[in-house]
Each structure stands twice: as C-alpha cells, then as structure tokens.
Amino acid sequence: MICGRGSLARLGNLVDDLSQGGEVFVLSSPRVWKLWGRAVERQLADVRRDRVILFDDREAAKRLATIEGICRKLAHAHADRQALLVAVGGGVVGDVAGFAASSYLRGVRIVHVPTTVVGQVDSAIGGKTGVDLPEGKNLIGAFYPPQLVLADPSVLRTLPARQFRSGLYEVIKYAVIGDKELFAFLERKFDALLRMDMRALEWVIERCIRAKARIVSRDEREAGPRQVLNFGHTIGHALESLTEYKIFLHGEAVAWGMLGATLIAVGMNRLGETDASLIASLIARCGSLPPLPRISSIELSRAIASDKKSRAGRVRWVLPRRIGDANIGVDVPKKVVAMAWRELPSFFARACRSGRT
Ligand SMILES: NC(=O)c1ccc[n+]([C@@H]2O[C@H](COP(=O)([O-])OP(=O)(O)OC[C@H]3O[C@@H](n4cnc5c(N)ncnc54)[C@H](O)[C@@H]3O)[C@@H](O)[C@H]2O)c1
Numbered sequence: 001m002i003c004g005r006g007s008l009a010r011l012g013n014l015v016d017d018l019s020q021g022g023e024v025f026v027l028s029s030p031r032v033w034k035l036w037g038r039a040v041e042r043q044l045a046d047v048r049r050d051r052v053i054l055f056d057d058r059e060a061a062k063r064l065a066t067i068e069g070i071c072r073k074l075a076h077a078h079a080d081r082q083a084l085l086v087a088v089g090g091g092v093v094g095d096v097a098g099f100a101a102s103s104y105l106r107g108v109r110i111v112h113v114p115t116t117v118v119g120q121v122d123s124a125i126g127g128k129t130g131v132d133l134p135e136g137k138n139l140i141g142a143f144y145p146p147q148l149v150l151a152d153p154s155v156l157r158t159l160p161a162r163q164f165r166s167g168l169y170e171v172i173k174y175a176v177i178g179d180k181e182l183f184a185f186l187e188r189k190f191d192a193l194l195r196m197d198m199r200a201l202e203w204v205i206e207r208c209i210r211a212k213a214r215i216v217s218r219d220e221r222e223a224g225p226r227q228v229l230n231f232g233h234t235i236g237h238a239l240e241s242l243t244e245y246k247i248f249l250h251g252e253a254v255a256w257g258m259l260g261a262t263l264i265a266v267g268m269n270r271l272g273e274t275d276a277s278l279i280a281s282l283i284a285r286c287g288s289l290p291p292l293p294r295i296s297s298i299e300l301s302r303a304i305a306s307d308k309k310s311r312a313g314r315v316r317w318v319l320p321r322r323i324g325d326a327n328i329g330v331d332v333p334k335k336v337v338a339m340a341w342r343e344l345p346s347f348f349a350r351a352c353r354s355g356r357t
C-alpha cells in the first residue's frame with residue numbers, strides 16, 4: 001500500500017519490479033483515461049496502446065457483460081498467467097477490473113491505482129471485487145487481494161465537487177466508528193479538506209486506508225468486526241434502492257444513514273447528545289444533501305430488511321457508542337427507526353444552522 005502526494009510518479013518503477021517480465025495491461029475508463037492517461041502512460045512507457053483496455057465506468061455498466069468484454073480483449077492480446085493488470089479509476093473500475101483479474105485464467109495479478117476518494121479510502125482496500133445483477137448490487141464477485149494499491153491524492157483534483165464531497169462522508173464514517181483522533185483532525189481541518197488542501201487530504205486518506213486495512217485484516221470474509229464499516233449503510237442502502245440510485249450519490253445516502261443511526265443511538269440511550277451533535281455538525285459541514293424521499297417509515301423498514309446484509313430478515317445495525325467507537329449487530333425496535341426517520345430532516349437542519357452561527 002502506497003499513499004502520498006506525487007506517488008503516481010513511482011508507478012513505473014513499482015510496476016517494473018512487480019511485473020517481472022510479465023506483460024502489463026492497463027484497465028481504465030474513457031473519462032479517467034482522458035484526464036490521467038497521459039500521466040499513467042509516462043510511467044508505463046513500455047505498455048503498447050493495444051494493451052490499454054478502456055470500459056464504461058457507469059454503475060449501469062458494472063455487470064458481467066463488461067467482464068466478458070475485458071477478458072476477451074485480454075485473450076485477443078494473448079495475456080497469460082504472468083500478466084499484470086493495472087486498474088486506474090474509481091470504485092467501478094476497481095471492482096470490475098478486480099473481478100476480471102480474479103477470474104481471467106483463474107487469476108492474474110492486479111495493481112490498483114484508485115482515482116476517487118471512495119476508491120482510495122474504501123473500495124481498493126480489502127480485496128472485495130464484483131459486479132451488479134439486475135436483482136441487486138455487487139451480487140457476483142470474489143475476494144481478490146491486489147499486489148499493490150497506489151493512492152495519490154493529487155489525482156483527486158479533477159473530481160467533480162459533488163463526487164469529492166460524497167467521498168468525504170466515508171471518511172467521516174471511519175472517524176466515527178473507530179478513530180477519534182481522525183474526528184478531531186476533521187473538525188480542525190474540514191475547510192482545508194473541502195478546498196482540497198493536499199497535505200490535509202494526504203493525512204486523512206492514509207489514516208483511512210490504515211483504518212480499513214486494520215479492520216479488514218481481522219475479518220477478511222466479513223463475518224464479524226468488518227460489519228462496523230456498515231455504519232450509515234443500513235439506511236443508506238435503503239435510500240439508494242428506494243430512489244433507484246438516481247437521487248443520491250452513495251456517500252450522500254450514507255450521510256443520511258449516519259445521521260439516522262446517530263439519532264437511533266441517542267433514542268436507545270447508547271450515545272450522548274453532545275457526541276450526536278458533534279457527528280451531525282461534521283456531516284453538515286460537508287454541505288447540503290438531497291432531501292429525503294417522502295416515504296413512510298414502514299416502506300423504509302421494508303427496504304432495510306431486504307438488504308443483502310440483513311440475515312434472515314434480521315437487521316444488524318451499527319450504532320455509535322461515542323466518537324471513535326461503535327457497536328455492531330444491534331437490534332433496533334421498529335418504533336425507534338420510525339422516530340429517527342421522522343426526526344431526521346430537522347436533526348440535519350439544526351446541525352446545518354449551528355454550523356453557520
Ligand atoms: N469493493 C469494495 O469494497 C467497494 C467499497 C465501496 C464502493 N465500492 C463500489 O465502488 C463504486 C463507486 O465508486 P466511486 O465512488 O469511486 O465512483 P465511480 O467509480 O462511479 O466514479 C465516479 C465518477 O468519477 C469519475 N472519475 C473517477 N476518477 C476521476 C478523477 N480522478 N477525476 C475526475 N473524474 C473521475 C468516473 O469516471 C465516474 O464518472 C460502486 O460501484 C460501489 O459498489 C466497492
């Protein structure tokens with residue numbers, strides 16, 4: 001794992017060392033390649049143009065047909081077991097390329113160069129790869145650890161502002177569930193982060209990578225402690241699916257989800273009011289959120305129960321206990337969920353107001 005401003009300039013040497021004579025293939029999307037292809041090509045000067053495989057990185061293209069397309073291109077180019085794939089892009093590119101790497105010839109090596117906040121702090125770490133089915137997101141995939149992850153915060157500067165902010169909610173998640181020092185840093189430096197101050201960004205990304213790696217190393221197949229990463233995702237996933245992935249960016253849905261879980265934790269006397277308002281204030285500093293859909297808490301609960309992370313209909317909530325610590329696998333009575341759902345908009349509005357005064 002390599003993280004740091006300017007680390008992209010080390011890609012060439014690192015790939016040389018890793019490839020050991022094996023053919024190098026680059027997997028990316030047209031959009032990312034347009035922005036960063038030249039810089040990557042400078043590093044991988046020996047990689048021929050026909051070894052660069054570009055594919056659509058819209059969520060709608062994160063499906064098996066794309067894997068087939070990539071594998072066929074690899075086969076045409078006679079990629080063998082010694083091949084090394086270099087995935088350059090956001091979470092979609094990483095998930096798709098990772099799954100292609102896990103299955104082409106039953107596995108070829110891969111290096112991830114994540115280019116979004118989510119990619120750098122989340123999807124490139126932990127070895128989960130996969131694609132969606134019409135029946136649901138990420139339903140097909142494999143655990144497939146890469147040879148190397150190279151996260152250079154400088155590549156984030158071309159991200160659209162909304163994408164960038166959406167990624168920061170996942171950063172806030174790491175702070176709340178397990179790192180109060182990170183939380184304090186975010187409180188001090190959030191404005192610098194929003195301005196994309198590279199020093200602050202580098203510090204934060206490295207910290208999140210370490211947090212995720214620590215959590216994942218204790219639980220590679222997601223049986224126990226890794227569930228803590230699901231903070232904010234119980235309501236978040238439900239919001240995304242109820243709105244057919246059209247209204248919220250993932251991080252924005254997670255932001256509402258974290259606010260909801262925070263309210264629930266207070267409602268169940270598991271979290272103090274002061275910590276709850278600090279969490280909400282930090283989320284509010286990240287900016288406005290698309291408003292919640294006008295649905296009943298019954299519809300919300302139904303969507304929550306049908307998530308693949310709930311086992312046999314039992315929803316396992318992750319609730320903050322204090323800043324930097326959370327409980328997993330908590331049962332929450334429906335009426336507490338209903339209370340939180342009712343209170344959510346005003347809870348967030350209060351946090352936004354308090355930030356302005
Ligand atoms: N494997 C995991 O553990 C894991 C974890 C979290 C998320 N994910 C997956 O990741 C995906 C979301 O990833 P994401 O949030 O990175 O979004 P994304 O990959 O959809 O990228 C968002 C947009 O930003 C563009 N982009 C990427 N890098 C850019 C850059 N540097 N400058 C400008 N534009 C750039 C992309 O082309 C795309 O249009 C989802 O499919 C999700 O399921 C996987």
Ligand SMILES: [Zn+2]
Nearest residue numbers: 170233250254
């Ligand atoms: Zn997430």
